[in-house]
Structures are given as C-alpha cells and as structure tokens.
Amino acid sequence: MKTKNLFGILMLFLFTFAFISCDKEDEEGRKITDYKEYVLTVASEMKPGVMSSDGYNYLNDVYPVKKENTEDWEAMGYIDGFEFEKGYEYKIKISETSYLDYSMGQPAWTEHELLDVLSKEKKDSEGLPLHFIPEWFYEEHVLPKYQYAVEADNKEVIEEDLRTNSILPLDYHYMLYRGEDSSLRWIAIKDDSNTLGPCIIKSENKDPEKMPESYKLLPWEGNVYGFMGWQFLDEEGNETNYPSFDVFASRSTKSRTFNPAPNTVCLYKDLTEYYKNKYPQAAIKAVVVSYAIEIN
Template sequence: MGILMLFLFTFAFISCDKENEEGRKITDYKEYVLTVASEMRPGLMLAEGPDFLKEVYPVKKENSEEWETLSNIDGFEFENGYEYRIKISETSYLNYSMGQPAWTEHELLEVISKEKKASEGLPKHFIPEAFYKDKFLPKYRYAVEADNKEVIEEDLKNNSILPLEYHYFYYAHSEGPKWLAIKDDISVLGTAHYKSKYPEAGVKAAVVSYTIEIN
C-alpha cells in the first residue's frame, strides 16, 4: 500500500508540474512612465531573431539619463518630431509549448504629454560595435558612358563614390528596407543619392553603376 501511495503521489506531482509547463502564464507585471524620443533609430533586436535590425523607439525611464530601446508599444501611435511622456505596462509571459517560451509585451496605458521638440542626446543608432564591425566593407566597379570618359574614370579611381571604410547593411524601416553605413558611433550614413560632378570635363550625360560586393 505504501508503494502504491508513493507511486500515486509521484504521478500527481509530475502531472501538476507538466500542467505548469504547458499553456501561457504571466511571470511578471509592472507599470512605469517613459519618455519617448522625437525620432526613431535603427537598433538590433536580439529577441526577434539573429541579426535582426529595425527602427526602434529610443526611450528613457524616469530618473534615468540614458536612452534605451523598445521595439514595440501596443496601442501607441507615434508621430515623428514629437517627444512623449507615456505610461505603459510591461507583462512577461512563459509558455513552454512555444519555440520561444519566454517573452515580454508592452502596452500603452496613458499619453501624459506630447511636445513638439527635438530630443537631446539621441544616439545615431543602437547597434553594438561587435555587430556592425562584422559586416562587410564595400568594393565597387563602375561603367562610364560620357564624353571624355577617361577623365571621369581617373576621378573614380582616386575618389570612391561610396566611402570604403564604412560597414554597410540593410534594416527594416516603416517605409521599406533602407541601407545604413556605420564607421563608428558618430559617423553614420543613410540613404543617399549621387549626382554628376563633372561639368568641367565637358560631360553631357554620365551614368555611373556601382556594386557592393559581399565578402
């Protein structure tokens, strides 16, 4: 009888433990106030997959001087050029039946203020150096169709169209994928358009084609 009772107790314990591991449950909940910067920035989101880059909200918690990031705030409608103070909830979940069992969701509770201003001390990006230093440096080829093309070709040899010391990659943007080039935390380039600069060479029309080669 004792062995039978021990078996039943063990079975009940295992069943209870299994129930705790299945299904979604809340592991933590908190509410707090954030300052949301007037501009979004590219950032690295580790929770959404390896090497996933997207625009993120730069935010500051109360009594903090450091800008941090949030990728999503449910119910929050952001307008560029305005700095916000908002109250949000942060709920952490656990579900062992999912591929990614633990996650956190943020939801807007209240917009406290909305002020048209440029946020101060905002970083150019939120991408760690260890990430962008691993990205490729560009090489380029060119083809020129123009009068006096030798002059243009010589200039292209000596003056690269793309800065070759920058690391280039794409990131997810609300308007579609955009490219970003980073040399360091201060030197950052975004989407750009290149114009002809050879009127002194008697060029009537010039088309320059360049390719970034991924090593």
C-alpha cells in the same frame, strides 16, 4: 534475472516520471514571470536599432526612451496601443509583462503596453544618439565590393582617380531595412561617431534593356531578379546630395551550404560624361563603377 527485472522497473519508473513531468509542463503553458508599471519619456523621432524575434536579429526603427530618474536614452521596440507622431516628445505610462512558455520557439519574451499618455509636447528631443545599432551587428555586414572599368586611350590616370575618389566610402558598413512606415531605408556606419544616413530609398523599376551599355564591362554575378533606380532622400522625403544609382538585385549561386547565400544589391553608375569633362585629352569611351552590397 533479478538484475534485468530491476533495470526494467527502474526504466519504467523514469519514463513514467518524465511523461508526468512533461504533461504537467504542457498543462502549465504560458505563465507570467514578471510584471511592472512605470513612466517613460519617448523622444520626438525614432532611430534605427536592432530588434530580435525567434533568435533572429534585424534592423528596425525603435523608440528612444528614458525611464524614470535616468539621463541616457535607450532603445525600445513595439509598444502596444501607442500611436506615435513624429515631432512630439511624450511622457507615457506603460506596463511591462514578461512571459515564459516552453512550447514557443522563443520561450521567454517581454511585451510593453500603453496604459496612459501623460503629456505630448511639440519639441525636438535633445541628446539623441545617431542610432542604436551595436558594433557587433554592423560589423557582420561586409564592406562593399568596389569595381570599376575604363575604356580609354589613357586609362591609367582615370583608374588612379577612381581608386582614390570612390563616390561611396569603402570603409563603411551599408545596411538596408524597413522603417516603421514600411519605407525602404539605408544607413552606413563606419563607427559610432561616423554615420551616413539614415535615408529613405526612393525606388522605381527599370527596363534592363534600357540600362547603359557600359554596365556590360562589369558583369554582375548570381541570378538577377530585379532592376531598379535608387534615389536617396532625407527623412523628410527631400532630395539629398547622395548620388543616385541603377541597381541590380541578385541572389548568389556560389553557396554550398543548405541555407541560401545572402541577397546582394549591386549599385551601378555610369561616369563616362563626368570623366570626359574632367580629362578631355584621355579619349574616353566608357567609365563605369559598381558597388556590391550584401543584405544579411
């Protein structure tokens, strides 16, 4: 009996201690764990990079910056109060404040705030990397699924041509993201030295009834919720040599998990006229290719 009473008293003590500790932690709330001020050089253009929020990693335009007495560019996300104008290199003074609040989904975080613009010089910053996307991130994006279909008397020569001459490289990881100006952007990465883009995607809605009949040779999977035409522009908004595509946006229906499968965009291109001109003796009726790209 004494043992039971002793055990009950001990449990009551532990419960009371835990309650007081939690209550004290709640009372403390948000607190500053670190504060510093320093000068940054901000490059004349933004670059695609990886940012994190509530444990989720995503692509966004970031500022290439150099801290005082350093030579290498590094990425920095949002700077509160900083109004960036492309084509100008800045020297700015900022504050960096680190916070801790266990009531938040992400309890520890850091905020940057503009204190002063020290200089603004019109120039092209030198030595900028192509991007700030680490290998572990872009390799999470699976390579595109390439398909083609041919209707012709001499299919073999055209299919061999399609196998060896894909209009999009198949060993690149293709990624879509929203730029700082909210424009839809596209970048493809093979490795740190081989990159396509970034490009601005000029998108327009299309009537599915007006899509080429040849696309039915490659039926799309999943639930299609959008039909578009995509054209790839450079970062100044000018036309590029990248081919345009018709695009079907869909969500896969094959996932057995609770979370929905990644969205997919399927890029279609009718190449019938191109191959009729290239192989006039092949009696070609239709040639179509598609590239399925997952959006993580």
